[in-house]
Amino acid sequence: MNFKHKYFFLFPGLFVLIGILIFPIIFVVRLSLSGWNSYNPGLDYIGLENYIRLFTDDPRFWESFFRLSFLSVTTVILQYVIGFALAHMVWKDIKFKRFFRVLFLVPMMTTPVIMTVIWRTFFHESLGPVNDLLSVFGVAPKWLTDPVIAKFTVIIVEVWQWTPFMFLLLLAGLLSLPKEPFLAAAIDGASPVRKFIYVTFPLMAPISIGAIIIRLIEASKIMDTVYVLTSGGPGTSTETSSFYIFIKGLREFQMGYAASMSFTYLIIMIISLTIIAKVLTKVLLKE
């Protein structure tokens, strides 16, 4: 039997890889070098024109990128803190542990777009229940119409929706921790706070890094929440990169230009997430 026959077994996987990953990326790169739009469909070749426009004449893309960075970092930090607290709570032997574990997962199991519509109804400034309740205290925040508050409204919805994912990963991590270090700490008389700082947290570091990176990747694609809640407004105050690319690509039908933005965005994300992962590893694992 020819030893090279083993490569045949790799073909099915290779085909799938080429079909769903390699080809789309190559196509996006080719598309980004074309002027494909609504009135000029087709893969003509315009060189780096789209990239030049992006880097020299489109501040809106970069503004949306920095806005996205703020939103994704803030939401992921909050999700991590809240998710860890909840996971820590149900990790212990408390009453109704199973009930809480399921309850905390409910937001993640709902459809994001539908939940965002419901949140939008909650935050509706004249008809929604949130301001109706807050009016008792004489306040009526402009949840969706103030450029600053609208960002925090997006953060609230994102945190509510995706904290359960963080909770799930961290709870799985907590349940897999060895018991010995905790027994040793108990024998030494360590307080719960010291136990958390010196035992639980360091042991959870590898899982935390994984969870944070996974959520950062997901959060950097914030789109449906913005689309339904604010359409990127007021003005452009909640417009994120993915929403902006969506507008250019599928609303204005500037396919070539949207592809150049997508590809640039992909490169930036790969670089920045690699750096973040390295930094987190260095800080949390002290490598």
Next chain:
Amino acid sequence: MKIMKTCLTALISSLMIFSPMAYADKWSDQFPHIKATGDIPGDCSYEKMSKKNYKGKTLKINTHAIPVMGEPTALHAEQFEKLTGAKVEVTHTPAGDLYSKAMVPFQAGQAPYDVVFGFSNFINDWKRYLAPVPKKYMNSPEMKDVTKSHMGVSSWDGTMYQYPVDGDRHYLKYRKDVIDNPEMQKKYKADTGNELRVPRTWKEYAQMAKYFNDWDWDGDGEKEYGSAEVMKKDDLMFAAFFSRSVAYAKNPRTPGGFFFDLETMKPNINNPGFVEALTDWVEATKYVPPGGTNFGLGDEIGSFGGGQTLFSFSWDDAFIAAMQDDSPIKNKVGAAPLPGADKVWNRVSNSWENQYNQAPYIVWGWAVGVAKKSKVKDMAFDYLCFFSNGANHQADLAIGRFGVNPFKNSDFDPNIYINSMGWDPEIANSYTQTLLDMEKSNNRVFPLRVPGVFEFTSAVATGTSKALAGQLSPQEALDEVAKEWEAIVSRVGKKAVQDAYAVGVKMEDNKL
């Protein structure tokens, strides 16, 4: 014998006279949607469609989400199935995605949908992928009834690509029970020194809206507000901005382009006329309901239709919603032309002309076409013809959420609204007269219909929303839009945009 003969003649005559009504009864029993009128004879009536046999054929339709246009599409699809034996598959798509959902397969040379719904201003981008409406439909009495404006909106240089199913324009809606109330008029006069009347100008509109903002003026125990407007940053707010701009920037003495100067293709969008309109609009953020700057069309319909505001302006839907039987303000609203202005910008002399100006905005509306590559074009056109037949059209007009508005000359008969919808005659008259006057006006603005129209309107939405959010001043915002428009013209090609724009300008200058 003579008596028998007379009776027989009377019987035959009455059968002949009332035969259409007999059909009407028959069809309205099966299809309660048309119970008000029964079937109305015509080329695509229920009776005629029942004679067609499309068994074994499938019609695929992409339409808007329910209810606006999506609900009548699905309803008439179901009726069409029952009458013809066809199978009709209806896909519902959000408004913002209608363009791309058809455009992606169009450009790829496919036709996953036989019938595609969209907006009338897509026509320039879509026309090369759509089949022209066949002559037999063009010559039908029902098509002859379509107004000149809407024939123009559905056609490109004399060829009709979009089957007329809806007619749209922006006009003013107001609370008649307040504006015409002598006590309120007295109070307003005492407090402000001005007359309370249907606003003639946007400045009057603002004064009244501010006065009636944030207090319970109808005594229902809840606060009411000045105005409900489409201000949410998406692809509809640009139309609201143009509605406010026409009074200041559409000068009947300077033909040759409202959006651009047709000769040079220099954008007019940042001239003082448009800037004045945007300044007014920024001011309007002070008299809309809480959260009003995030109102989309649905919110605007709900707000005015639900009795929350004194004024509103946009498509018919809010007015129809207010006049439905279940509305708390049925027969308490009025329709009037869009407010005008006491001055209008002359872009030739670069100066303001201090005289009253008003211009109707025949805004883009729902449009529908048949894909050129469809294999069931006959069935597709029959469906569209059936959609807008007399009985369906009159029934659809009465339901605000359907988004079907008058586009036939016969729609301007007030008796339709008085008899079958229970409208107050005075309101029905003012409504039909308002619409009719817009048809007759010589100073109309039509929607921008040029290649890559979405790029232009998207730039307007972004710029104006920045001004509404306080990120930029009106002049800065519109300068940014003008710069973007120049860039788009340059990318698309000046000649391509100019040639397409010339068709719209001809309509605006009453030369088509």
